[in-house]
Amino acid sequence: MRNIVFLLLICISSTLWAQEPDKYFYDKISFAKAREIQKLKTIKEKSSYSDYDLTYQRMEWNIDPAIKYISGSVTSYFSSAKGVLSKVEFDLYKGLIVDSVKMGNGKLSYSHTENVLTILLEDYVLQGETDSLIVYYRGTPPDQDPEKGFGAFIQDFHNQTPIIWTLSEPYGALEWWPCKQSLMDKIDSIDIIVTSPEAYRTASIGVLVSEKVREGNRIMHWKSRYPIATYLVAIAVTNYMDYSHYVVLNENDSIEILNYVYPETFEDAQRWTPRTIEIMELYNELFGTYPFASEKYGHAQFGWGGGMEHQTMSFMHSFGFDLISHELAHQWFGDYVTLSSWHDIWLNEGFATFLTGLCYQNLSGGKHWVPWKSQLIESIVSEPGGSVYVEDTTSVPRIFSGRLSYRKGAFLLHMLRWTLGDTVFFNAIRNYLNDPEIGNSFASQSELVGHLESEADTSLTEYFKDWYYGEGYPIYTINYRQNENMDLEIVIYQESSHSSVDFYEMPVPIRVWNPEHSRSIDYRFQHDYSGQIFTVNPGFQISKLEFDPDLWLISGENIVSASPLLESKNSILIYPNPSDGKFVVDLKNENLIKKLVVYSFDGRLVYQSSDIQNRIQLDLSNLDTGNYLLHIISESENISQKITIQ
Secondary structure: OOOOOOOOEOOOOOOEOOOOOOHHHHHHOOOOOHHHHHHOOOOOOOHHHHHEEEEEEEEEEEOOOOOOOEEEEEEEEEEEOOOEEEEEEEEOOOOOEEEEEEEOOEEOOEEEEOOEEEEEEEEEEEEOOEEEEEEEEEEOOOOOOOOOEOOOEEEEEEOOEEEEEEOOOEOOHHHOOOEOOOOOOOEOOEEEEEEEEOOOEEEOOOEEEEEEEEOOEEEEEEEEOOOEOHHHOOOEEEOOEEEEEEEEEEOOEEEEEEEEEOHHHHHHHHHHOOHHHHHHHHHHHHHOOOOOOOOOEEEEEOOOOOEEOOOOOEEEOOOOHHHHHHHHHHOOEOOOEEEOOHHHOHHHHHHHHHHHHHHHHHOHHHOOHHHHHHHHHHHHOOOOOOOOOOOOOOOHHHHOOHHHHHHHHHHHHHHHHHHHOHHHHHHHHHHHHHOOOOOOEEEOHHHHHHHHHHHHOOOOHHHHHHHHHOOOOEEEEEEEEEOOOOOEEEEEEEEEOOOOOOOOOEEEEEEEEEHHHOEEEEEEEEEOOOOEEEEEOOOOOOOEEEEOOOOOOOOOOOEEEOOOOOOOOOOEEEEOOOEOOEEEEEEOOOOOEEEEEEEEOOOOEEEEEEEEOOEEEEEOOOOOOEEEEEEEEEOOOEEEEEEEEO
């Protein structure tokens, strides 16, 4: 999918790259922010949502794209989910006018206040029984409010031609039709029938049943028989032209890719949209056949500056590789399996961004794979804090944070792939998609984690505590030295950019090599505490050590330094030197450093500390650049060394 506020520009390419905290959090994770999160604002499911189940809706609308206005009716079939159902509530913008509500041949009483339409049923519906009603309404949907959404019902122009399009994620559906704006009940099937002036055509969900012209009007009927979340229902009306591509499954079957585009971009679009074929083929191979294969996949051009993954027909501003791959990915992650809480938007956006990365890895020779990863990391570490978990679901900008929900969410998956290995990781994701409890339904954070833990046969509690609920990222300092026997000692230190995480337990990739002899070895070290020492023998004298050369980890401000500049009989190490003012002092025995002092070269005392651990990270970045004298008094010796701040 995407409802994306961010389009990542890859520098070497011209294409565009789109409930309460769940039980897992409270049962398995205990850390300081838990109680804070409970108190924060959130959008909660209405209790009345669980009273009934929507089994079918038929939307019949009159739309003239030159006028911001909607009129028509919505027929809803529902079954009671409680003992006796006496009323039905729909979400509907208070500024829209309800003309009547009918059940059978009679009219029902209703009230319409505070964006809720409450309909009183004359004949109670018992649990398990099904009934239906029709809401007739009309009016002008509200203007865009960036704090509530991206503009749910927009009247605009392209090339001086009017267009009306909808984009309901996350809370906008009620602004233009009576609905159950819920993440707990998908509509089992829908029909959408739009009447517009003859010059215009309607793009929508599912299969086009008919297109008729009568008395100067065009009537287009779309139907879908797959369950659909409310926010994914959409229409767009303008002077569309269409064409199709096909993904061949076998000699007897294929999937249509139907494109509704503006006449002025028709030729350009035909050059760009065929890439959808190879992207869908990749996703079919990795995650199973496109989940709505019996209907279609498609694109409809619209005026918002990104894309939106409406089920079976994504609405697209343009047709760059990134946008096509992102929105198509949502058909699996967001549409087929939909998040059950806006707290967990990464289940949609993190996955879709991650799948875009898989396209860069596997298609076009992989030439954009490394720049894509590099730019994501650069964005994620541009600020020291921020969790993937969305605490305040009343803030639409926070829900759709490009840095956190999209990019950090994607890298959370990328790092899991590194941690678990490809076989386990991709098996777990396929198991998640194939789970009958969540396919064509909703999924929570805990359900995804359950499948990952089951396939990996391990606990991921600490991982999600640090990377999902925690904020920030690790900062690594790595020192290494090699002796004449080619034994290589590597010391890995870590600090966190944010106080919510004290340590990120992660496997760390290290590459050592000697380019003169074309020799290199990749190591994977399980890093469990700061200052951990690893000793290996690569079998050759190394000339360089690289940390995370293939960009598997989120990290920033890392320092890698070669053999220490100071080594006494007790192996006191001070590195890096010179530095920007941050040094590591490592007394490699169990003695305490009784006193550490720093003098300027004119004799002034500029820093001192007493009775500290045998490994410390010394921050002198507040001092001016220049040379200083570092004096260390330990339990066994005194050492003095020049250090340089650049």
